[in-house]
Amino acid sequence: MAEARRDAERTRSELLAVATEVFAEDGFSGARVDEIAARTRTTKRMIYYYFGSKEGLYRAVLEEAYRGIREAERAIDVDHADPVDAIRALAELTYDHHVGHDAFIRLVAIENIHRGTFIRQIEGLRTLSQPAKGLLDEILERGRADGLFRADVDAIDVHLVISAYCVFQVANQYTFGHLFDVDLASPDRRPHLRAVIGDVVVGWLTAPAR
Amino acid sequence: MAEARRDAERTRSELLAVATEVFAEDGFSGARVDEIAARTRTTKRMIYYYFGSKEGLYRAVLEEAYRGIREAERAIDVDHADPVDAIRALAELTYDHHVGHDAFIRLVAIENIHRGTFIRQIEGLRTLSQPAKGLLDEILERGRADGLFRADVDAIDVHLVISAYCVFQVANQYTFGHLFDVDLASPDRRPHLRAVIGDVVVGWLTAPAR
DNA sequence: GGCCGAATGTACCAGTTAGTACAAACGGGG
DNA sequence: CCCCGTTTGTACTAACTGGTACATTCGGCC
Numbered sequence: 001m002a003e004a005r006r007d008a009e010r011t012r013s014e015l016l017a018v019a020t021e022v023f024a025e026d027g028f029s030g031a032r033v034d035e036i037a038a039r040t041r042t043t044k045r046m047i048y049y050y051f052g053s054k055e056g057l058y059r060a061v062l063e064e065a066y067r068g069i070r071e072a073e074r075a076i077d078v079d080h081a082d083p084v085d086a087i088r089a090l091a092e093l094t095y096d097h098h099v100g101h102d103a104f105i106r107l108v109a110i111e112n113i114h115r116g117t118f119i120r121q122i123e124g125l126r127t128l129s130q131p132a133k134g135l136l137d138e139i140l141e142r143g144r145a146d147g148l149f150r151a152d153v154d155a156i157d158v159h160l161v162i163s164a165y166c167v168f169q170v171a172n173q174y175t176f177g178h179l180f181d182v183d184l185a186s187p188d189r190r191p192h193l194r195a196v197i198g199d200v201v202v203g204w205l206t207a208p209a210r
Numbered sequence: 211m212a213e214a215r216r217d218a219e220r221t222r223s224e225l226l227a228v229a230t231e232v233f234a235e236d237g238f239s240g241a242r243v244d245e246i247a248a249r250t251r252t253t254k255r256m257i258y259y260y261f262g263s264k265e266g267l268y269r270a271v272l273e274e275a276y277r278g279i280r281e282a283e284r285a286i287d288v289d290h291a292d293p294v295d296a297i298r299a300l301a302e303l304t305y306d307h308h309v310g311h312d313a314f315i316r317l318v319a320i321e322n323i324h325r326g327t328f329i330r331q332i333e334g335l336r337t338l339s340q341p342a343k344g345l346l347d348e349i350l351e352r353g354r355a356d357g358l359f360r361a362d363v364d365a366i367d368v369h370l371v372i373s374a375y376c377v378f379q380v381a382n383q384y385t386f387g388h389l390f391d392v393d394l395a396s397p398d399r400r401p402h403l404r405a406v407i408g409d410v411v412v413g414w415l416t417a418p419a420r
Numbered sequence: 421g422g423c424c425g426a427a428t429g430t431a432c433c434a435g436t437t438a439g440t441a442c443a444a445a446c447g448g449g450g
Numbered sequence: 451c452c453c454c455g456t457t458t459g460t461a462c463t464a465a466c467t468g469g470t471a472c473a474t475t476c477g478g479c480c
Contacts, residue, residue: 180369
């Protein structure tokens with residue numbers, strides 16, 4: 001394969017990579033099929049050959065993005081003996097993780113604008129999300145057993161609080177940043193913002209139940 | 211004015227109202243000028259007469275939406291003597307407020323996809339957001355003075371945590387709901403979700419500082 | 421080395437879409 | 451009751467946009 005002039009796999013993955021950028025940048029309706037094609041070494045024709053339609057391409061982008069992110073998430077392996085340390089580490093690593101994946105977060109925001117229409121058509125994504133919940137369950141269980149954590153909180157609640165904070169940082173940085181005159185994306189501010197989510201979760205979980 | 215066959219003010223505000231719905235539903239590029247016009251009693255011509263362009267209309271929608279929401283927010287007046295009660299009430303009222311304004315939250319999400327390009331062109335929105343911060347400042351100050359609240363947290367941090375949680379509920383309900391099989395918008399679940407943000411903020415603020 | 425299906429490129433199209441030229445109708449002030 | 455600027459409606463267009471018909475080229479296999 002001298003120059004890979006014909007390489008189905010490469011063509012397909014190049015299209016997917018460029019489409020991810022463009023959809024994340026402009027949204028589904030804002031993205032232009034012609035622009036995606038122009039940014040690759042191949043042509044628009046290939047989009048239809050491999051993905052059938054603009055929508056098919058978008059669905060493929062979404063699916064690949066979720067798989068990639070869940071893959072990366074599995075690296076978050078918190079094995080602190082102390083549940084308090086563990087939950088803080090999980091929250092702060094989640095923060096770091098989100099800060100580093102803003103294209104993904106933009107895609108998720110776009111998908112929510114579409115009320116989840118496309119994500120619902122992708123099989124097997126749910127399963128992919130279960131490990132995250134499992135890890136949390138386990139930490140919470142230990143923390144409760146040791147009498148460190150309140151009992152009226154479940155894994156979904158905690159995941160919701162952490163996700164909300166971490167996603168918001170990235171997803172709403174422009175409006176929030178403008179209105180309150182802060183740059184949430186500034187590297188200088190990151191240690192503080194990271195510590196806050198740790199403090200929030202630890203303070204919440206270790207407080208006595210209502 | 212028998213039948214208001216000619217009523218500049220009504221024409222303008224009807225366009226704005228319909229445009230708000232359509233932009234919130236479909237995003238800036240997804241929205242169709244013709245559709246907006248068709249849903250009013252007037253014609254597309256009027257959009258260009260009053261707003262100049264699709265973008266001008268979108269900007270007007272965004273501005274009006276922000277003004278409306280800040281107006282409504284001023285009703286959130288928490289006058290509990292106890293800072294702990296006050297901060298919990300503020301968090302929970304913010305939750306209720308967001309749940310009731312999902313069109314606005316969708317517009318904000320859309321604006322963030324556009325990296326805040328349009329909101330930055332609107333004068334005076336910043337000023338509009340200051341009261342929210344002022345109220346928080348005051349509650350925190352009292353809480354610290356009474357030795358109830360930790361000292362390493364400022365109003366922006368608290369506002370960020372509350373906003374993130376409340377916005378996420380609505381903005382990301384579809385993807386989160388699908389992946390974790392919960393309906394965040396279900397009225398049955400609301401009391402719990404409302405209590406969670408109260409617990410989170412109170413637990414966090416009343417925990418000892420790091 | 422020639423056959424054949426997979427892979428690719430070119431040129432094109434039909435429907436859509438933001439925006440506008442032109443003119444008419446309205447209604448308040450004189 | 452008529453004049454004139456504001457407001458409104460109709461019909462149109464130029465550019466864009468997703469999608470496709472058709473031809474061609476490549477490369478592995480016998």
